[in-house]
Amino acid sequence: MKAQANLFQLGTDLEKAPTRPAKAPQSRQAQTEGFDNSGVGQVRIADNIVQGPWTASDHDNDHFITVDGVRCAGQHVIIDLWGAKDLNKLDIMEAAMRKCVEVCGATLLHIHLHHFQPNGGISGVAVLAESHISVHTWPEYNYAAFDVFMCGESKPELAVDVLRSYFAPERVGYNNLLRGQVDG
Secondary structure, eight states, X not given: OHHHHHHHHHTSOTTSOOSSOOOOOBTTBOOOTTOOOTTTEEEEEOOOOOOOOOOHHHHHOOOOEEETTEEESEEEEEEEEESOSOTTOHHHHHHHHHHHXXXXXXXXXXXXXXXXXXXXXXXXXXXXXXXXXXXXXXXXXXXXXXXXXXXXXXXXXXXXXXXXXXXXXXXXXXXXXXXXXXXX
16 A cells, blocks of 8 residues: 555556645645655645647657767756755745756756755756756755756756856866767
């Protein structure tokens, strides 16, 4: 039963209703429907931003890219922020992720942010048509880890300056990986 409830929470078993009582959501800091997460913090779920219809060319295009002569599925930018500010503020995190999506030229499908208590850390993801942006913060260490993975014409490397402007880190670590490299 517990495994089935967990599958439902992940969205893979839509036939099974949750067995735990839900608390009423409080404004935009809502809890996941059907699950009491009050012991670990608050969840923010933004509405879906983009829904089809998709065109035939969207399905036919593999969205692979070529970077410095290497054909790949996309760029995965790993960003570490040290000495950063406001890493416990959901509104700022959501705004920063939305700005990253806009500046990088991506398409936002959904944002889900979880606010842990008592330290205020945030974990979350912006699901994109081009892939995702994820975040995990440790405000007690003024540290945040962002993953920005995008395919197609998006420019994930532009997220670095956006995040720098929102969180004013003392130091930024940056790595750009080419995912799904095609031989030949």
